[in-house]
Amino acid sequence: MRKYSFILITLFFVSFATVMAQHNVQPKYEYRAVWLATIKNLDWPRTLVTASQDIEVQQQELMVILDSLQVAGINTVMLQTRIRGNLIYPSEIEPFSGVFTGIEGVSPGYDPLAFAIEECHKRGMQLHAWIVTMPVGNDEQVAAQGKLSLPSRMRAMCTHYKEAWYMEPGNPDVAPYLAALAAEVVANYNVDGIHLDYIRYPDFTIGYPDTSLHRKYGKGKTLAAWRRSNITNIVKAIYTTVKELKPWVRVSSAPLGKYDKLSRYDSYGWDAYNAVCQEAQQWMRDGLMDALFPMLYYSGNHFYPFVRDWCENSYGRHIVPGLGIYRLQEIYGGWEKLEVERQMRTSRSAGADGVIMFRTAHLLGNAAGAYDLYIKVYKGKTLVPPMTWYGTKPASPAIVSSKRENHTVEISWNSVEAIAGHPTVKYNIYVSLDSVANISDAANLVAIEHDGTSFTWHCRTYEPITVAVTAVDAYGVESEPAVVTFNAKKIRENRFPF
Numbered sequence: 001m002r003k004y005s006f007i008l009i010t011l012f013f014v015s016f017a018t019v020m021a022q023h024n025v026q027p028k029y030e031y032r033a034v035w036l037a038t039i040k041n042l043d044w045p046r047t048l049v050t051a052s053q054d055i056e057v058q059q060q061e062l063m064v065i066l067d068s069l070q071v072a073g074i075n076t077v078m079l080q081t082r083i084r085g086n087l088i089y090p091s092e093i094e095p096f097s098g099v100f101t102g103i104e105g106v107s108p109g110y111d112p113l114a115f116a117i118e119e120c121h122k123r124g125m126q127l128h129a130w131i132v133t134m135p136v137g138n139d140e141q142v143a144a145q146g147k148l149s150l151p152s153r154m155r156a157m158c159t160h161y162k163e164a165w166y167m168e169p170g171n172p173d174v175a176p177y178l179a180a181l182a183a184e185v186v187a188n189y190n191v192d193g194i195h196l197d198y199i200r201y202p203d204f205t206i207g208y209p210d211t212s213l214h215r216k217y218g219k220g221k222t223l224a225a226w227r228r229s230n231i232t233n234i235v236k237a238i239y240t241t242v243k244e245l246k247p248w249v250r251v252s253s254a255p256l257g258k259y260d261k262l263s264r265y266d267s268y269g270w271d272a273y274n275a276v277c278q279e280a281q282q283w284m285r286d287g288l289m290d291a292l293f294p295m296l297y298y299s300g301n302h303f304y305p306f307v308r309d310w311c312e313n314s315y316g317r318h319i320v321p322g323l324g325i326y327r328l329q330e331i332y333g334g335w336e337k338l339e340v341e342r343q344m345r346t347s348r349s350a351g352a353d354g355v356i357m358f359r360t361a362h363l364l365g366n367a368a369g370a371y372d373l374y375i376k377v378y379k380g381k382t383l384v385p386p387m388t389w390y391g392t393k394p395a396s397p398a399i400v401s402s403k404r405e406n407h408t409v410e411i412s413w414n415s416v417e418a419i420a421g422h423p424t425v426k427y428n429i430y431v432s433l434d435s436v437a438n439i440s441d442a443a444n445l446v447a448i449e450h451d452g453t454s455f456t457w458h459c460r461t462y463e464p465i466t467v468a469v470t471a472v473d474a475y476g477v478e479s480e481p482a483v484v485t486f487n488a489k490k491i492r493e494n495r496f497p498f
Contacts, residue, residue: 028442029385029476031320031354032378033076033293034069034363035130038099039083043360049101049108058100058108063119068364070123072375075384078195078293078356079116081129082181085136085150085165089113089189093181095148104145117190124448126384128193128250129185133178133234135198138164159209161202169201169230169277170213175237182238186245192384193250194242195293199235200255200276201227227277232288239288247390248423248474250290254322255280257296258306259313265305284315290387291317293356297324299339304346311351318353318385325357328368337373344377353385381442383428384476391475394418394425397453397482399469404459404486409467412454413482416471423474429455430468430481437468437483444468462489 037043044065045058081088086097089111100108120127136150136158142165151158151165157177159168167174182194218226239251256272259281272278283289294310296303310319323343327333347355357363363370397413416425429447432438446457449472459465468481
């Protein structure tokens with residue numbers, strides 16, 4: 001009996017060790033993202049620009065945030081760019097948000113979006129412009145904007161509902177208007193993505209006043225079907241406009257966390273398809289989204305079956321669950337950390353393409369241990385998943401020169417020409433501490449999207465090393481590697497490696 005008990009215990013620990021080893025495997029490609037909110041100065045900025053010296057303070061606040069995100073391994077920042085019918089950059093369409101100066105329509109004296117893009121790119125992070133689409137402000141916010149508000153300037157495109165104003169999805173002028181906003185960002189800024197938030201009808205639309213528009217434009221569709229088609233038409237207009245300008249810019253959205261009720265698990269009337277008219281899975285099937293970031297701020301069976309549903313209906317595009325780490329705080333529910341850890345690990349095992357945290361201040365503030373938990377699960381470097389449905393694999397570079405001297409390795413390679421319609425190719429550089437190139441492990445990355453055709457790396461070993469260089473396009477698609485191996489370096493007499 002003791003013998004069998006020992007065998008069972010041994011098998012248990014072997015199985016447990018295997019599961020934990022699998023959990024600790026870090027994929028090469030994974031969105032590690034955050035939502036960075038500017039509304040009500042929630043994440044940034046905290047200081048208002050009332051004098052010229054405040055500009056540097058405000059910018060420094062963002063740099064500290066981005067430094068911390070970089071240390072945590074974040075590779076994608078969703079920066080709230082359109083807030084409530086106002087913007088964080090100088091625009092010909094809508095006014096400057098007052099979050100930077102305290103006064104609506106007044107510039108802080110610099111371009112916050114341009115500054116944020118530059119600082120993200122310096123740190124090897126993508127920046128996606130987070131655009132709040134339909135809400136244009138509650139009554140208080142619209143009153144604060146005065147004549148600058150969208151309801152004051154373009155009343156026909158707005159609907160008042162439950163003490164708030166919304167862009168009216170049933171008005172055919174709304175789709176080209178929002179597409180023009182996206183076009184303004186994409187044409188003028190080097191953003192990596194356009195991220196659509198609240199691309200839906202208001203919560204619980206019983207009594208929503210659009211019956212006259214339905215009669216005028218419904219064309220025989222039921223009210224629910226017409227509303228869903230209105231939202232999808234807006235999505236299509238934005239997606240098409242962005243792709244015509246810069247096809248490598250990613251278009252994504254943040255639908256409700258449950259798409260629809262499942263056969264065994266009910267959505268209890270709160271889901272994307274029925275409650276707010278988002279055909280999000282249809283968007284993926286029709287190629288109108290590159291990624292979805294569903295807001296899965298639930299626990300237990302309100303989370304796990306639904307994250308799998310999203311992953312099983314991705315249609316080859318990216319699914320990135322939004323995790324409500326704010327729920328760890330007592331005021332928001334006081335979840336156990338184990339629940340969030342399970343969500344992180346289940347998302348990965350279900351086939352998700354990463355996770356996004358809501359939101360930055362909750363992560364970096366380490367509220368209820370959110371940051372500690374994050375770095376426990378997500379280790380090392382990862383690359384943003386490539387859009388393989390667009391990118392054509394670039395040509396492989398060729399090594400031109402290479403040398404290893406003392407503790408320095410220097411290599412150079414030929415420039416790879418960009419494919420027609422693609423932006424300039426950049427390069428990823430890997431170092432494997434053996435004689436075999438391994439570009440499947442992101443831990444070997446020593447440079448991501450490196451500009452130029454030469455690189456110097458300071459080596460801390462005398463053992464063989466292999467350097468691999470891949471060309472990578474703006475879709476994130478890599479070429480086959482160019483490889484050079486350096487043999488073991490002889491240790492000089494009375495000198496030891498460090």
